[in-house]
Amino acid sequence: MTNGQTPTQPPTGKQKRRSRHKRDTTNLPPLELTERDVAILQSVGQFQLLSSKQIQLLFFRSLHKTRKRLFRLWEHGLLERRFPPVHLGEGTRPVIYTLAPKGARLLGSQGGLIDEAGERAIPKATFNRKASPLFYEHTIRRNDFQLALTLACRQAPNVEVLFWRQDRSIKDAVTFLNGNGKTPAILRKVPLFADGFFGLEVKDRKLYFFVEIDRGTTDNKRFLTKMKGYYHLWLQRRHVKRYGIENFRVLVVTTSKARMENLIQTAKKVRQGNGGSGLFWFTTFDRYSTDIPLSILGHIWKRASAGNGDDHSILD
DNA sequence: CGCTACTTTGGTGACTCCGT
DNA sequence: ACGGAGTCACCAAAGTAGCG
CATH class of the missing domain: 1.10.10.10 (Winged helix-like DNA-binding domain superfamily/Winged helix DNA-binding domain)
Structure with a gap:
C-alpha cells in the first residue's frame, strides 16, 4: 500500500464510526491470527x-x-x-x-x-x-505488579522469574496457638491465599515471595491475623514441606505512605522473639510503574524489622 | 542474479468522535 | 471536561513477482 488506500475498501465518502461497545459483525474483514x-x-x-x-x-x-x-x-x-x-x-x-x-x-x-x-x-x-469494580481494581493492581516484575526481569541482567502463581494451588491454611500473653491462647486456623507467589533466580540464588495487594480496605485486626498466618507458616517451616523452598518473604503493596507506616506498625506486633525479622516488606503503588519496570527491583521496600528505616531492594 | 515495481505489514501524527 | 480510541493519510521496511 503506497497511497493510503486499501484495495478491499474503496473510498466511498465518510464512513460511519463503529461502536466501541456493540460488536458490528456486518462486512467483517477476515482475521488471520498471528x-x-x-x-x-x-x-x-x-x-x-x-x-x-x-x-x-x-x-x-x-x-x-x-x-x-x-x-x-x-x-x-x-x-x-x-x-x-x-x-x-x-x-x-x-x-x-x-x-x-x-x-x-x-x-x-x-x-x-x-x-x-x-x-x-x-x-x-x-x-x-x-465481577465488582473493587475486584477489577484489585486485579489490575496485581497485574501491574506482575507486569512490572516481568518487564524488569527482561531488562535486568542475571534476574529471572522462575514462576508466578496466583491460582488455588497457593491456597492454604495455617493453624497456630493465638494469644497475646494476657488472655489464654486459643487454637486458630487462618486461611492464606496470597495475591501472588513468585520465585526469582538472581545469579545463583533463588528467592521466593508472597504478594499481598492492599487497597486500604482491610482493617488492622484482619491484617494482623493474616501476617500472623504468614509468620506461623514460616515458623512451622510449612513452606519447605508444601512448596519445597527454604526461604520466603511477604511483599505488601499498599495505597499510601501513611497506610504503609500503619501496616508496618501492625506487622511489628506479629513476632514473639523467634526470629523472622526480615519476613515482611512494604511499599506503595506509586513507587514502581510499568513505564519504568526496573523501579520494582529498586530500593523501594521498607522492612517491618525494628530500627530499620532504610529502603531495600527485593534482590538484597 | 540483479534490478524494478508493486504488495504487504507495521509504524506515526492529526483529527474527530465517543461516553460518562 | 476529559482522555481514550476510531479513522484517515502518510511513511518506511521487507517481501515478492516479473523481467532481461
Missing part, C-alpha cells in the same frame, strides 16, 4: 484481565497499533472488553480486555493453557462479567 495474537490471548487468559496499555507493554511498541489489533480481536469475538467507569474531570480510562469464550476455545483447540497447578485448561479463565 502468533502474537495467540500470545495475547494466552496472556489475557493468564492475567485474567489486561488493559490496552498493559498489552502494549507486553507485545507492541505503539499503543495506536495495540488498540487497532485488540479492536480486531474483539470484533471477531476472541476478546471481551470492559470500560472502567469515568469520573468527572478524568476522561475515559484504558479499555480492559478479558478472554471471551471463543478465544478460550481457540486456545483450548491449540493445546490450550494449563494453569500453574498443571490441571485446569484455559476455558475457565474467561472472566466473570459480574
